[in-house]
Amino acid sequence: MTSIAIPTGMPQYDDVPRFDVARVRADFPILDREVNGHPLVYLDSANTSHKPRQVLDVLGEHYALHNANVSRSVHTLGTEATEAYEGARAKVAAFLNASSPDEVVFTKNSTEAINIVAYAFSNASLRPDADPRFRLGPGDEVVISEMEHHSNIVPWQLLCERTGATLRWFPVTDSGRLDESGLDDLVTERTKIVSLVHMSNILGTINATSRITARVREVGALLLLDCSQSVPHLPIDVVDLDADYIVFTGHKMCGPTGIGVLWGRGELLAAMPPVFGGGSMIETVTMARSTFAAPPARFEAGTPPIAEAVALGAAVDYLTGVGMPAIQWHEKELTAYALDTLGSVRDLRIFGPTVPVGRGGTISFALGDVHPHDVGQVLDSLGVQVRVGHHCAKPVCSRFGVPAMTRASFYLYTTTEEIDALVAGLEQVRKVFD
Amino acid sequence: MQLDQLYQEIILDHYKHPHGRGLRDADDSGDQVAEAHHVNPTCGDEVTVRVATDGAVLHDISYDGMGCSISQASASVLHELLRGRVAGEAFVVHEAFVELMSGRGQVTPDEDVLGDGVAFAGVARYPARVKCALLPWMAFKDAAARAGVGVSPEVKA
Numbered sequence: 001m002t003s004i005a006i007p008t009g010m011p012q013y014d015d016v017p018r019f020d021v022a023r024v025r026a027d028f029p030i031l032d033r034e035v036n037g038h039p040l041v042y043l044d045s046a047n048t049s050h051k052p053r054q055v056l057d058v059l060g061e062h063y064a065l066h067n068a069n070v071s072r073s074v075h076t077l078g079t080e081a082t083e084a085y086e087g088a089r090a091k092v093a094a095f096l097n098a099s100s101p102d103e104v105v106f107t108k109n110s111t112e113a114i115n116i117v118a119y120a121f122s123n124a125s126l127r128p129d130a131d132p133r134f135r136l137g138p139g140d141e142v143v144i145s146e147m148e149h150h151s152n153i154v155p156w157q158l159l160c161e162r163t164g165a166t167l168r169w170f171p172v173t174d175s176g177r178l179d180e181s182g183l184d185d186l187v188t189e190r191t192k193i194v195s196l197v198h199m200s201n202i203l204g205t206i207n208a209t210s211r212i213t214a215r216v217r218e219v220g221a222l223l224l225l226d227c228s229q230s231v232p233h234l235p236i237d238v239v240d241l242d243a244d245y246i247v248f249t250g251h252k253m254c255g256p257t258g259i260g261v262l263w264g265r266g267e268l269l270a271a272m273p274p275v276f277g278g279g280s281m282i283e284t285v286t287m288a289r290s291t292f293a294a295p296p297a298r299f300e301a302g303t304p305p306i307a308e309a310v311a312l313g314a315a316v317d318y319l320t321g322v323g324m325p326a327i328q329w330h331e332k333e334l335t336a337y338a339l340d341t342l343g344s345v346r347d348l349r350i351f352g353p354t355v356p357v358g359r360g361g362t363i364s365f366a367l368g369d370v371h372p373h374d375v376g377q378v379l380d381s382l383g384v385q386v387r388v389g390h391h392c393a394k395p396v397c398s399r400f401g402v403p404a405m406t407r408a409s410f411y412l413y414t415t416t417e418e419i420d421a422l423v424a425g426l427e428q429v430r431k432v433f434d
Numbered sequence: 435m436q437l438d439q440l441y442q443e444i445i446l447d448h449y450k451h452p453h454g455r456g457l458r459d460a461d462d463s464g465d466q467v468a469e470a471h472h473v474n475p476t477c478g479d480e481v482t483v484r485v486a487t488d489g490a491v492l493h494d495i496s497y498d499g500m501g502c503s504i505s506q507a508s509a510s511v512l513h514e515l516l517r518g519r520v521a522g523e524a525f526v527v528h529e530a531f532v533e534l535m536s537g538r539g540q541v542t543p544d545e546d547v548l549g550d551g552v553a554f555a556g557v558a559r560y561p562a563r564v565k566c567a568l569l570p571w572m573a574f575k576d577a578a579a580r581a582g583v584g585v586s587p588e589v590k591a
Contacts, residue, residue, distance in 0.1 A: 373563070
């Protein structure tokens with residue numbers, strides 16, 4: 001890694017928060033296993049992260065000791081389960097610096113969270129008395145970017161089809177950054193919502209959002225940030241971000257699958273019509289019509305993923321215990337190391353930013369003209385787990401003229417030795433296909 | 435699992451030196467020509483297979499596409515095995531290949547029927563790659579049907 005002497009009087013490398021990676025790794029049982037006769041080298045955390053013992057224990061204990069349905073029981077177990085579920089909501093709110101736990105809606109995942117917002121717009125568009133901020137029709141515009149995961153493209157395409165609104169998008173530059181040069185033409189008085197990825201799941205780019213936010217405010221639109229890849233890896237403060245909605249998913253941040261979050265400004269959630277109808281989301285029901293509960297319950301119809309939410313709370317505790325600033329720094333060092341070492345591999349092309357600034361620890365690349373499936377297969381035979389394919393972001397692949405990419409992604413338990421194993425594995429790939 | 439069971443020399447050879455690649459028009463103007471384009475939505479691999487036939491003999495099977503070594507080698511082997519064959523025979527081979535790929539490594543392939551296709555026996559042990567191997571074969575089936583020749587059984591992979 002390149003090292004530069006920092007002048008005295010400036011913050012030094014040793015000043016940044018750090019943690020002992022070996023101790024963190026000891027918390028993750030799966031990291032002890034072997035794959036195909038080799039120690040596991042897991043470089044696919046952008047896909048899903050592993051879970052520490054502390055989270056697995058809470059998940060098991062919830063079912064073993066406190067299992068009951070929430071928000072409807074007077075009995076002791078029901079009260080315990082409700083307290084644990086609502087306690088998890090409070091933990092998530094504090095983790096995001098949200099002004100109230102009521103701003104945290106539990107969902108299945110980020111995809112569902114985005115769809116809830118899109119369908120709330122859709123439902124509002126059918127009702128003349130709905131809040132005009134959510135009403136869409138011909139002439140209105142929705143703005144996304146070419147850098148999005150399919151989950152932040154398809155719901156908006158469908159919404160535009162239903163309402164007659166127009167979908168527009170920010171392009172991506174050759175270096176894998178969001179091209180903001182057309183910002184003022186793209187985000188205008190016609191724009192109702194801008195929905196952007198905070199950190200790209202494929203290029204690793206972290207988008208600086210302040211200019212976009214300022215423009216969104218100027219034209220009176222709303223801003224949603226897909227934080228699926230940023231909430232697990234950097235300190236996120238929704239007051240600082242100044243977005244209207246953020247979405248993320250539990251399983252990428254040491255939590256279980258089946259639980260995600262829609263955070264929205266309280267006033268906005270309160271103005272949104274419901275999306276899913278059913279139990280728990282109502283105020284009162286007659287045979288003819290119903291009235292609805294206040295958020296977050298309004299958006300949580302039916303029995304929610306209770307144990308998963310509780311375990312997500314445990315994941316938040318775990319990450320907070322290690323320290324989000326320390327995790328961010330650890331991944332910054334890994335990213336710098338990986339960009340350097342991968343850069344030394346012959347015929348390797350990195351897609352996205354090649355400097356460890358404004359990017360996270362997710363690096364996609366091509367190795368000569370060897371297809372990513374083949375790269376991934378040879379690496380797997382050596383225990384190295386990477387993601388291959390289009391990463392649910394086909395427009396990004398098209399932007400860079402390839403059908404698929406190989407992606408290595410890091411987390412708090414990743415080591416530089418694992419990056420070395422990746423580089424050694426790539427030499428093996430070359431031997432098979434040269 | 436042993437990597438060389440998957441990446442057999444025959445497969446790598448077909449991948450690096452594909453046979454009959456490129457979409458072609460029919461030599462005989464009396465032929466029915468039809469094609470099918472298939473994609474593997476999980477990885478983005480794509481292949482187009484074109485069949486030229488007089489209804490009895492598959493005069494040409496041409497293809498183009500992009501994808502991994504397994505899918506591209508499989509298209510090359512398909513071309514080698516089925517071009518010039520009577521349709522009925524071709525579907526026997528097709529069925530044997532599908533059976534091999536659906537067999538999770540438990541099916542012993544018959545080299546007399548499958549030729550270089552036997553090299554794909556190892557692929558059947560890698561569930562994530564079975565679809566790669568089958569991609570051109572499924573496109574072939576659709577293209578043949580569109581050109582007016584028989585249909586082989588459905589795949590259960």
